[in-house]
Amino acid sequence: MAERLRFPPLAREMAAEFAGTLILILFGVGVVAQVAAAEIGDHDSIAWAWGIGVTLGVYVAARISGGHINPAVTVALAVFNRLPWGKVGPYILAQTAGAFVAALIVRWNYTEVLAAADPGHTIKTQGVFSTLPGNGELPVGTWGGFRDQVIGTAILLFVVMALTDLRNNPPLANLTPVVIGLLVVAIGMAWGTNAGYAINPARDFGPRLAQFLTGYGGAWRDQYGDLYFWVPIVGPLIGGVIGAALYLFLIGRNLPDADEAATADAERKPEYDPAS
Numbered sequence: 001m002a003e004r005l006r007f008p009p010l011a012r013e014m015a016a017e018f019a020g021t022l023i024l025i026l027f028g029v030g031v032v033a034q035v036a037a038a039e040i041g042d043h044d045s046i047a048w049a050w051g052i053g054v055t056l057g058v059y060v061a062a063r064i065s066g067g068h069i070n071p072a073v074t075v076a077l078a079v080f081n082r083l084p085w086g087k088v089g090p091y092i093l094a095q096t097a098g099a100f101v102a103a104l105i106v107r108w109n110y111t112e113v114l115a116a117a118d119p120g121h122t123i124k125t126q127g128v129f130s131t132l133p134g135n136g137e138l139p140v141g142t143w144g145g146f147r148d149q150v151i152g153t154a155i156l157l158f159v160v161m162a163l164t165d166l167r168n169n170p171p172l173a174n175l176t177p178v179v180i181g182l183l184v185v186a187i188g189m190a191w192g193t194n195a196g197y198a199i200n201p202a203r204d205f206g207p208r209l210a211q212f213l214t215g216y217g218g219a220w221r222d223q224y225g226d227l228y229f230w231v232p233i234v235g236p237l238i239g240g241v242i243g244a245a246l247y248l249f250l251i252g253r254n255l256p257d258a259d260e261a262a263t264a265d266a267e268r269k270p271e272y273d274p275a276s
Contacts, residue, residue: 010087013065014094020061020069021098021202027053029103029207033110033128037117047188050197055181062177070200071095072153072240073160079241080248092202099206103129106207107214121215123223129216130208131196131232136223140194142231145222148194149235150242152187156199157243159183165247167255195232199239204232 007015031049035041058067066083068074071092077083083091107114107129118125127136134140140148160183162168163176171179188197198204208229212219222228 010090013087014090016061016064017068017091017094018098018101020057020065020067021095021206022057022102023060024050024053024057024069025099025102025203025207026105027056028203029106029129030109033106033114036125036128037110037113043192044189047185047192050188051181051183051185053181054184055177058177058180065091067177069095069098069202070236070240071202072200072236073157075237076157076240076244080244095202096206099202100210101206103207103210104214107210121211121217123218126211126216126219127196129211130204130219130229131198132222133195133228133231134223135193135196138193141224142222142226142228145195145228145231146235148191149198149232150239152191152195152197153199153236153239154243154246155187155191156183157240158247161244161247162251165252165255167257168251195235198232199236201233201236205229 006012028050031041031046035043035046054069057069061067061069066077068077068091074083074088074091074095078085078088110128114121114125114128123132123136126132131145133142133145160180163170163179163183170176184197184199187199191197208219220227220229
């Protein structure tokens with residue numbers, strides 16, 4: 001049988017990150033378009049669709065690239081030597097491209113509905129594609145949004161590190177993406193007020209660029225007219241490193257290695273095993 005043609009190793013990983021992030025955004029931005037422009041669904045449906053999108057996106061990419069689908073994850077892993085720095089730029093490029101293409105697909109598919117709901121493509125429906133402080137309505141400014149993004153992404157990375165640490169008690173039977181998806185649902189339900197829980201630079205910048213190129217002239221600014229696009233980029237990158245560092249400091253360094261864990265399990269085993 002002829003040998004299968006494959007991309008070079010790094011190109012395979014980039015393709016996986018592109019595809020995984022594309023799936024994430026198709027569900028995430030798609031549900032916000034449906035709720036905001038067609039008034040079908042509510043905040044809970046948004047939170048659940050984003051979480052399901054994360055789960056499916058990670059499943060798509062995990063085998064090949066690890067399923068980061070988020071530059072904050074990629075950078076945090078590189079900072080703590082879980083990923084070579086040479087892969088960081090290509091991964092982020094692929095993630096952002098996947099988010100951009102997915103947002104273009106959503107923008108195209110919802111063309112008529114968005115035009116009916118907001119003919120001028122203004123701040124009214126800008127939140128379909130990119131985040132705003134206080135979701136464009138509440139009294140939250142740039143630094144409130146920045147604070148929120150640091151905290152929210154720190155929570156994300158803290159728990160992701162716990163869920164993927166084999167020395168801990170990670171989910172079994174390939175269920176880690178499901179639990180990570182539930183984590184994103186929880187963050188959306190508990191931390192979605194101040195900045196729309198982007199917690200992912202590619203998730204925000206790719207769709208923001210897509211909306212700017214398709215008629216949303218104010219895409220880079222918030223409802224106050226301030227440049228805001230950098231907040232969901234810088235905040236998550238900082239927050240991700242903080243969350244990963246806290247996990248390693250509080251939990252990771254205190255876990256036994258594989259040999260120590262096996263010895264401890266043997267010591268805990270009772271002398272009489274009723275199954276024997």
